[in-house]
Amino acid sequence: MSVGAAARRLACPCALVAAPAAHAHGFGQRYDLPLPLSLYVTGAALTVAVSCVMLAVFVRSSPHGAGEARFRLLPEALARHGAVRLLVALARTIAVAGYLLVVAAGFAGNQNPFKNVAPVTVWALWWVGMAYVSALVGDVWKIVNPLETIFRVAERAGLRALRRELPPAAGVWPAVALYLVFIWMEIAWDASDRPAAIAAAIAAYSLVTWIGMFVFGAEAWLAHCEAFARLFGTLARFSPSEVRVAGGRLIEWRLRPYAVGLLPRAPLGISEIALVVVILASVSLDGFLETPAWAAIAEGMDDWPVSPRTLAIALAPLLFLGIYIIFCRLIAWSAGGVSTRRVAGLFAPTLVPIAIAYQIAHYLSFLAMAGQYIIPLASDPFGVGWDLFGTGTYFVRLGLVDARAVWYVSVAAIVAGHIAALFLGHLLALREFAGRRAAVRSQWPMLVLMVGYTTLSLWIIAQPIVTTR
Amino acid sequence: MIPRMGACKQVLLLILAVLAVAVPAAEPWRTIDLRVAERRLENGPKTIRLVRGERVTLRWVADEKMTVHVHGYDIALALEPGIMKAMPIEARVAGRFPVTAHLAPGAGGRHREPTLLYLEVQPE
Numbered sequence: 001m002s003v004g005a006a007a008r009r010l011a012c013p014c015a016l017v018a019a020p021a022a023h024a025h026g027f028g029q030r031y032d033l034p035l036p037l038s039l040y041v042t043g044a045a046l047t048v049a050v051s052c053v054m055l056a057v058f059v060r061s062s063p064h065g066a067g068e069a070r071f072r073l074l075p076e077a078l079a080r081h082g083a084v085r086l087l088v089a090l091a092r093t094i095a096v097a098g099y100l101l102v103v104a105a106g107f108a109g110n111q112n113p114f115k116n117v118a119p120v121t122v123w124a125l126w127w128v129g130m131a132y133v134s135a136l137v138g139d140v141w142k143i144v145n146p147l148e149t150i151f152r153v154a155e156r157a158g159l160r161a162l163r164r165e166l167p168p169a170a171g172v173w174p175a176v177a178l179y180l181v182f183i184w185m186e187i188a189w190d191a192s193d194r195p196a197a198i199a200a201a202i203a204a205y206s207l208v209t210w211i212g213m214f215v216f217g218a219e220a221w222l223a224h225c226e227a228f229a230r231l232f233g234t235l236a237r238f239s240p241s242e243v244r245v246a247g248g249r250l251i252e253w254r255l256r257p258y259a260v261g262l263l264p265r266a267p268l269g270i271s272e273i274a275l276v277v278v279i280l281a282s283v284s285l286d287g288f289l290e291t292p293a294w295a296a297i298a299e300g301m302d303d304w305p306v307s308p309r310t311l312a313i314a315l316a317p318l319l320f321l322g323i324y325i326i327f328c329r330l331i332a333w334s335a336g337g338v339s340t341r342r343v344a345g346l347f348a349p350t351l352v353p354i355a356i357a358y359q360i361a362h363y364l365s366f367l368a369m370a371g372q373y374i375i376p377l378a379s380d381p382f383g384v385g386w387d388l389f390g391t392g393t394y395f396v397r398l399g400l401v402d403a404r405a406v407w408y409v410s411v412a413a414i415v416a417g418h419i420a421a422l423f424l425g426h427l428l429a430l431r432e433f434a435g436r437r438a439a440v441r442s443q444w445p446m447l448v449l450m451v452g453y454t455t456l457s458l459w460i461i462a463q464p465i466v467t468t469r
Numbered sequence: 470m471i472p473r474m475g476a477c478k479q480v481l482l483l484i485l486a487v488l489a490v491a492v493p494a495a496e497p498w499r500t501i502d503l504r505v506a507e508r509r510l511e512n513g514p515k516t517i518r519l520v521r522g523e524r525v526t527l528r529w530v531a532d533e534k535m536t537v538h539v540h541g542y543d544i545a546l547a548l549e550p551g552i553m554k555a556m557p558i559e560a561r562v563a564g565r566f567p568v569t570a571h572l573a574p575g576a577g578g579r580h581r582e583p584t585l586l587y588l589e590v591q592p593e
Contacts, residue, residue, distance in 0.1 A: 398542075
């Protein structure tokens with residue numbers, strides 16, 4: 001969840017530079033100013049103050065069911081209506097067309113990352129944009145996933161999936177593994193902004209997905225193995241809407257309050273806990289790798305045989321998991337009568353709002369800047385000199401979003417994410433632990449963990465960005 | 470009537486005078502000398518901090534052939550060894566922009582695209 005290096009390496013818009021071919025700095029390059037000390041301190045103070053106030057309120061509150069409120073934006077009967085189905089089909093057609101265009105342009109188009117539609121579409125619009133949409137609007141990926149659409153079309157044309165049983169031990173481990181590979185490509189892969197490399201990676205992933213869907217059936221593959229279905233699905237649990245899709249058909253679309261979708265009905269399995277922790281770790285790692293602290297570490301590893309970034313991607317999830325389990329032990333111990341395993345399975349999703357808030361703060365100005373590349377590239381997706389819509393000469397504007405506004409939105413988002421996380425943690429504690437006293441006691445370690453994670457986010461955006469590649 | 474018009478004029482003059490003090494003419498160009506040796510900045514600050522609207526001239530001297538590139542602003546300057554060249558920058562957009570050296574295609578060695586310094590433009 002970091003457009004980190006991938007985008008970072010979308011070469012500089014080097015048109016004006018003497019020797020463009022030689023340069024490769026990221027498409028993902030961000031020019032954000034570090035958060036000023038005053039705002040950093042304000043954000044941290046707010047975080048702590050809010051935590052204390054919420055705990056005090058929580059001590060006096062009584063258990064009640066939250067997340068029951070639902071509003072049927074698109075009830076079943078309406079979802080079956082022809083017009084709705086036409087709209088869904090239209091959205092899917094656009095997604096498939098975009099997918100095919102990116103792959104074609106990647107393989108056949110201009111290989112300058114700024115003159116090909118593939119890098120901007122994949123790293124800015126899809127990767128960052130879809131994460132925003134998933135978290136703030138709803139699980140749109142579930143509806144438009146082009147890989148699923150194409151597979152369903154093939155099924156309708158007569159393809160019969162084998163529908164072998166996925167071994168139960170698989171859990172969502174395949175999705176975790178594929179997501180880690182993707183994160184590596186984004187953060188550590190040198191070719192991540194090369195159009196042909198992007199297209200090849202998409203082709204390979206598509207092939208894996210279709211073979212998996214053919215062998216195990218589309219539903220099982222999407223639920224356990226498709227990394228982006230699981231990732232965007234996890235982010236969308238925060239969103240104010242719930243999309244129900246069955247057999248490739250949109251069944252229902254309901255509105256709900258933000259964040260309540262993250263309240264788990266049952267404890268997550270081990271692989272699902274791992275997935276959440278890997279998401280949390282990858283979000284923070286992406287930002288951490290741009291700090292002077294990391295630059296110092298990477299310099300010290302200059303002569304190591306393994307790339308520092310690859311090592312970081314391998315170790316960060318383990319570090320996060322270790323810390324999380326320690327805190328789960330503390331929670332279980334202070335609440336009493338509950339196992340660490342159960343606590344770990346219940347509370348992992350409550351940390352997701354903090355990651356989402358950080359993601360929003362981190363990519364706000366990047367999306368506003370890098371996303372603009374789609375304007376000229378829509379007119380000339382292959383970078384061969386077309387001007388289909390007359391926007392081919394559009395010049396990307398920096399500073400479209402005011403630097404000061406970015407600071408304020410970032411701090412506000414991070415504090416809001418923290419409040420959402422606390423709220424979920426408290427609700428869950430009341431629901432799960434016997435008696436209010438045990439519930440309140442259990443929230444002290446949780447509070448420390450959440451304040452720590454939120455402060456890490458604030459600290460990262462208060463660091464000056466340093467390029468280390 | 471006439472004295473009142475005079476008062477008007479005086480007020481107008483006063484306003485103009487205040488404006489002249491409050492809104493000074495565009496700031497003069499500041500000059501910073503920078504020397505690059507062995508692909509590192511030898512002198513000068515690692516981060517140049519400006520406030521939006523400020524104008525600065527970076528005067529570069531390097532010990533090898535390279536192109537100095539201010540990212541974001543996308544200003545590039547080709548340098549020849551030992552010859553000083555000036556790079557005027559008007560800080561119109563806030564942000565933190567790396568300034569890297571792009572070495573000549575034939576140049577060997579490690580650190581082929583060293584970041585020399587950062588240009589940090591703060592909002593007013």
